Amino acid sequence: MYIVTNEWGYNLVRFIMLAEEDILENNNYTPLTGSLIVVKYKDKYMIGFNRYRKQWEIPGGAIEIGETARECVIRELEEETSQKIDEVEFIGLAKIFDNNKKKIKYQALFYKEIDKIAPFQENAEMKEIMLWNLKDDIGRFDEVDKYIMQFCVDTRKTGKMVSSQTSSNNTFAQGSGEGQKA
Template sequence: MASPIAMDTEGNELLDFRVGPEQDLERLDPHIPLPLSLVVGQHQGCTLLVFNRWRRQWELPGGMIDRGKTPREAAVREFAEETGQDAPVIAYSGLATFRLKPDNRLEYAAVFTAALIGRAPFEPNDEVDAIRWWDGSDIPNLAVLDAEICRITAAPTTVR
């Protein structure tokens, strides 16, 4: 088995990132759930991160895909709810595959990108204590797997 792309301190792994058309989401391995969508939102060279009040870390905005909704709908909804920013125009970027501890379960995440046109004020909410415009430098409590997804989506398609 190939080495993971990245691993966090809990042992969770980013195993793969597949670029392709959004229609590929309809042809996934049915034994691996696709429970969430993530958004890599950028403005003026910085990526918008949220500080998750429960996990106590900086991570990409996103969340669970509600029953009957698409990954795209979940990405737009969760981004706006968590960040207080306007709902973005998003583009499908790819599919992340994770192996999560403690039970080594596999999960997919649909990853979208957004070129944000501005920066709106933020008010803390039930999930998020703060937002940050991240320039790629080292910061404390950064979600390692999300940071790697940011790096991958910023790379030319041929590198992925």
């Protein structure tokens, strides 16, 4: 059983809290394929409208060869939203089961509060960006991204892993052990 599934075949299995340096030192979290970022501006959160999937998403993407998860998310944020940043806060990992490829992958999760918005340049992937209050109906929003966004916001506010949903097969595991129930 999964926490949430989207229409593209991605299933959110669990969140993992660990130190960022532990990603490289621990082979339990491979492959680390991408990075996502939740960006806060005042009391709203930045999302982008993906022109191909025709849905709202949080910024992020695939880690390129030779790139760290942190470098990836800084690059992806600029490519997708035109926002240039230098620093981000590591939140943890999302464990995803890709139903199309029938394999597990991990995504690094980051957070950043910004005090200004750079003008958006429409690009090959994102048609527009929006600042969202997490409440208003905005149409189609990727289900996995929406859950990840809420998790990052709640975790950032409390400093600990928070969730409103669990099931007998899903926990929001903390620490570094793959032996923990997923």
